[in-house]
Amino acid sequence: MVATNNKPNKYKVVGTRPIRHDGADKVTGRAQFAADLPSANVLFGKILRSPHAHARIKSVDTSAAEKLEGIKAAVTAKDLPETKFGPNGERPVTAGDLGTDLKRLRDGILASDKITFKGQAIAAIVATTAHQAEEAVKLIKVEYEVLDAVTDVRAAMSENAPILHEDLEMVEFGEPTGIKNNVAEHFQHKAGDVEKGFTESDIVIEREFDTATVHQGYIEPHNCTVQWRDDGRIHIWNSTQGPFQIRDATAEILNVKATDVKLTPLEIGGGFGGKFEPYGEPVAALLSQKSSNKPVKISMSRAEEFECTGPTPGSYIKVKMGCTKEGKIIAGTAYLAYEAGGFPGSPVSAAAECVFAPYDIPNFIVDGYDVVVNKPKTAAYRAPGATNAQFASETIVDEMAERLGIDPIDFRLRNATSEGLRKVDGTKYASIGCIEVLEATKNHPHYSAPLKGENKGRGVSIGYWMNAGLQSAVNIAVNGDGTINLTEGSPDIGGSRTGIAMQAAEILGITAEDVYPSVVDTDSIGFTFGTGGSRTTFATGWAAIEAAKDVKAQMIARAALIWGENPSSVEMEDGIIKSTSKKDLQFTFKDLAAELNDTGGPITGRGAVDPKGVGAAFGSLIVDTHVDPETGKVTVERVTSIQDVGTAIHPSYVEGQMQGGTAQGIGWALNEEYFMNSSGVMTNSTFLDYRVPTALDLPMIDTQIVEVPNPGHPLGVRGVGEVNIVPPPAAIANAIYRSVGVRMQQLPMHPGAIVETIKNKNGN
Amino acid sequence: MTTNTKSHVRTTINGEAVEFLCEPRQSLLECLRDILNLTGAKEGCNDGNCGACTVELDGRIVDSCLVFGVEAEGKQVNTIEGVATPQGLHPIQQAFLENAALQCGICTPGFIIATKSLLENEPNPSETRIRTWLAGNLCRCTGYDKIVKAVVAAAKQMGG
Numbered sequence: 001m002v003a004t005n006n007k008p009n010k011y012k013v014v015g016t017r018p019i020r021h022d023g024a025d026k027v028t029g030r031a032q033f034a035a036d037l038p039s040a041n042v043l044f045g046k047i048l049r050s051p052h053a054h055a056r057i058k059s060v061d062t063s064a065a066e067k068l069e070g071i072k073a074a075v076t077a078k079d080l081p082e083t084k085f086g087p088n089g090e091r092p093v094t095a096g097d098l099g100t101d102l103k104r105l106r107d108g109i110l111a112s113d114k115i116t117f118k119g120q121a122i123a124a125i126v127a128t129t130a131h132q133a134e135e136a137v138k139l140i141k142v143e144y145e146v147l148d149a150v151t152d153v154r155a156a157m158s159e160n161a162p163i164l165h166e167d168l169e170m171v172e173f174g175e176p177t178g179i180k181n182n183v184a185e186h187f188q189h190k191a192g193d194v195e196k197g198f199t200e201s202d203i204v205i206e207r208e209f210d211t212a213t214v215h216q217g218y219i220e221p222h223n224c225t226v227q228w229r230d231d232g233r234i235h236i237w238n239s240t241q242g243p244f245q246i247r248d249a250t251a252e253i254l255n256v257k258a259t260d261v262k263l264t265p266l267e268i269g270g271g272f273g274g275k276f277e278p279y280g281e282p283v284a285a286l287l288s289q290k291s292s293n294k295p296v297k298i299s300m301s302r303a304e305e306f307e308c309t310g311p312t313p314g315s316y317i318k319v320k321m322g323c324t325k326e327g328k329i330i331a332g333t334a335y336l337a338y339e340a341g342g343f344p345g346s347p348v349s350a351a352a353e354c355v356f357a358p359y360d361i362p363n364f365i366v367d368g369y370d371v372v373v374n375k376p377k378t379a380a381y382r383a384p385g386a387t388n389a390q391f392a393s394e395t396i397v398d399e400m401a402e403r404l405g406i407d408p409i410d411f412r413l414r415n416a417t418s419e420g421l422r423k424v425d426g427t428k429y430a431s432i433g434c435i436e437v438l439e440a441t442k443n444h445p446h447y448s449a450p451l452k453g454e455n456k457g458r459g460v461s462i463g464y465w466m467n468a469g470l471q472s473a474v475n476i477a478v479n480g481d482g483t484i485n486l487t488e489g490s491p492d493i494g495g496s497r498t499g500i501a502m503q504a505a506e507i508l509g510i511t512a513e514d515v516y517p518s519v520v521d522t523d524s525i526g527f528t529f530g531t532g533g534s535r536t537t538f539a540t541g542w543a544a545i546e547a548a549k550d551v552k553a554q555m556i557a558r559a560a561l562i563w564g565e566n567p568s569s570v571e572m573e574d575g576i577i578k579s580t581s582k583k584d585l586q587f588t589f590k591d592l593a594a595e596l597n598d599t600g601g602p603i604t605g606r607g608a609v610d611p612k613g614v615g616a617a618f619g620s621l622i623v624d625t626h627v628d629p630e631t632g633k634v635t636v637e638r639v640t641s642i643q644d645v646g647t648a649i650h651p652s653y654v655e656g657q658m659q660g661g662t663a664q665g666i667g668w669a670l671n672e673e674y675f676m677n678s679s680g681v682m683t684n685s686t687f688l689d690y691r692v693p694t695a696l697d698l699p700m701i702d703t704q705i706v707e708v709p710n711p712g713h714p715l716g717v718r719g720v721g722e723v724n725i726v727p728p729p730a731a732i733a734n735a736i737y738r739s740v741g742v743r744m745q746q747l748p749m750h751p752g753a754i755v756e757t758i759k760n761k762n763g764n
Numbered sequence: 765m766t767t768n769t770k771s772h773v774r775t776t777i778n779g780e781a782v783e784f785l786c787e788p789r790q791s792l793l794e795c796l797r798d799i800l801n802l803t804g805a806k807e808g809c810n811d812g813n814c815g816a817c818t819v820e821l822d823g824r825i826v827d828s829c830l831v832f833g834v835e836a837e838g839k840q841v842n843t844i845e846g847v848a849t850p851q852g853l854h855p856i857q858q859a860f861l862e863n864a865a866l867q868c869g870i871c872t873p874g875f876i877i878a879t880k881s882l883l884e885n886e887p888n889p890s891e892t893r894i895r896t897w898l899a900g901n902l903c904r905c906t907g908y909d910k911i912v913k914a915v916v917a918a919a920k921q922m923g924g
Contacts, residue, residue, distance in 0.1 A: 024853065299807075
């Protein structure tokens with residue numbers, strides 16, 4: 001075990017780097033991911049998807065498909081049970097996709113009347129083999145009335161745009177307007193007098209930005225196996241970030257009780273926010289019910305992943321900022337128009353909270369627009385909404401600093417926000433590490449390292465993300481040999497079960513290896529919000545701390561009982577339970593554990609938490625680029641990610657989050673994008689053409705962990721998963737500027753765009 | 765349908781003689797996973813672009829999703845299930861654990877098979893060589909930093 005920093009570690013377990021508990025399973029191929037369930041006696045489902053991006057469904061005929069050999073059943077939207085919720089079946093769902101109503105959620109599972117994106121599910125077939133199902137699905141006949149598609153946010157907002165949802169009424173400033181267009185919502189945050197602020201500014205910069213739709217690109221496609229048994233219970237085995245959200249959404253869609261659905265989350269092969277939505281689960285349940293209650297497996301192909309699951313939105317952004325000649329930003333406006341995809345619900349509200357977040361700006365107006373377009377319904381992706389917005393504001397901040405001749409980090413420090421100052425939404429910051437991150441960035445050797453050679457430049461950027469709290473539950477059982485079994489409900493995407501176990505170990509004074517953590521099914525643990533929002537090690541870790549404290553109190557009480565002492569004169573520290581009055585009365589954790597069954601029975605502890613409001617994160621990036629002005633190719637030569645993590649529980653996996661987010665941010669910055677043709681069809685739905693970064697595209701990714709302990713967590717933890725994706729696009733744009741002198745205003749900044757921008761600047 | 769007529773395949777997997785029946789259209793990946801229950805090789809894309817299904821076929825690494833099951837006839841197939849021995853984990857597996865070179869772990873079996881093939885032929889590869897060799901294996905979690913470090917550590921451990 002290696003300590004994280006050079007400073008003394010005040011913890012015994014926290015800050016060390018134990019081997020993860022699931023490590024051997026993962027390196028031997030033994031770990032069971034959802035697709036690895038034995039396929040004997042399992043039927044295979046396949047979904048028919050719309051070839052059109054915008055169409056009305058006139059009829060669906062599955063009869064020819066059902067006649068093929070091996071076909072057991074077919075389902076369409078007509079097979080979805082009538083909902084008991086509300087007169088029109090429109091009830092906001094309590095879990096799952098919080099931004100939509102049940103009608104839209106159901107239409108995303110199996111479309112009933114209208115197609116709003118290419119790849120939307122219409123019907124499904126189940127067969128003895130996957131190949132039979134694939135063949136049969138092609139024989140389903142669907143009559144469409146094809147409509148004009150609109151896939152660009154600005155086009156969708158224009159006057160004569162095709163309307164996606166005839167019943168969609170624009171909500172403005174929280175009130176229904178009666179206006180029916182593609183804008184689901186317009187909201188605004190406002191402070192001070194922005195006109196006055198711009199008048200008093202010495203420098204005002206206004207720029208427009210376009211960013212492309214990008215995908216999370218997890219390597220494991222969605223898949224689920226579902227059995228709707230003859231006793232009415234539905235068992236789901238799947239790959240998900242949100243077992244309880246999928247359980248509850250499935251129960252609502254199928255109109256059954258929560259206790260009728262059991263969801264067993266298997267190991268998950270990446271998610272990044274993209275695995276919170278129900279897709280195949282209700283369909284596979286219906287297919288199972290129709291085929292003698294056998295389990296039915298539905299696996300998505302890679303093309304289905306790109307075309308039918310939620311990417312993160314493309315956006316059109318206009319940002320204007322004004323500052324004084326002393327370098328104080330005094331005014332800002334942001335116009336954020338985000339593509340929601342085929343149904344409402346983009347992350348534009350989060351974008352609004354982030355766009356000016358690192359700075360204390362007295363006068364601002366932030367307008368957000370949630371806009372439907374004929375693209376897949378967007379889902380969460382690592383700090384959803386923030387990267388697009390801060391790409392815009394952070395490149396303008398860089399330009400201001402440059403015009404004033406101020407070092408870009410010094411400029412940011414002059415405006416940096418801190419505890420007690422106003423956030424965009426009107427609430428105040430709790431303890432945050434904005435200044436500390438900027439200072440660590442400035443002091444990092446990379447920032448002052450010489451940069452030699454032509455067409456090379458160094459860029460920096462800072463990013464903000466709120467982080468989530470939300471609900472988690474943990475149970476602990478003490479074994480007779482002094483080890484503990486810890487059960488929790490957060491699917492482990494990146495080593496979190498070990499980070500959670502370490503927090504329990506810290507409280508109990510035992511080693512991380514003496515804890516065995518398991519992610520269990522929804523019958524076996526209390527409601528736990530999904531693995532996302534940088535919340536798992538923070539909130540489920542906190543629940544583990546509470547469960548460990550519960551165990552600790554019971555261990556103390558038991559020792560007191562055995563000794564005939566008053567519990568108030570017994571204490572437990574570093575795993576030793578001792579009497580404060582009689583020095584010879586002492587148990588190690590293991591000794592007392594061995595006594596439990598004969599002195600009153602086993603001890604189990606439980607913890608359940610719902611943390612509120614504390615733990616926001618700042619992260620920065622220093623990046624060196626080389627740009628070939630002839631070809632526009634950008635090479636990332638050196639990169640350093642800096643982040644305030646509160647307290648690093650397992651530094652290796654904290655670094656891993658920072659490196660992973662940085663890599664995704666680099667891909668987003670330079671080459672990832674959905675190419676949509678004029679019919680609304682994605683033309684690059686393979687990994688070959690979508691091009692996530694390979695090992696050859698990236699340099700080593702240095703990390704600097706900053707620890708500003710979070711007072712809102714017993715061990716000072718902040719979430720670490722997301723903010724690291726935010727700085728790369730802006731930092732790279734700023735580095736490109738210093739490499740070849742052009743300010744990029746689009747993502748991705750692909751070679752063609754860079755060459756074009758250089759040409760325009762040179763006047764050819 | 766002729767596609768449903770099954771072929772009899774005799775092959776060697778992780779040193780043991782294996783026979784199985786498969787449809788001619790089934791990939792080696794499908795045969796390993798669905799027929800033989802060797803699920804360590806993963807399907808990430810089914811078109812040879814992610815490397816999660818990497819196995820060794822007669823000494824060369826291949827994307828098993830691009831190989832038909834019937835092509836394994838008479839050949840030697842090595843999968844992730846055969847990398848550890850009764851004596852313990854392979855140094856590459858150990859290096860991946862010690863260097864925290866995995867997050868979700870879905871790409872890990874493919875990376876380990878590809879790394880093993882590299883280090884058995886080139887005991888002391890440079891960072892660029894490692895990155896070039898592993899460019900056929902996608903990892904979306906780690907940014908590759910800790911994977912490259914694990915490969916370097918494994919090379920050292922294996923005497924490179």
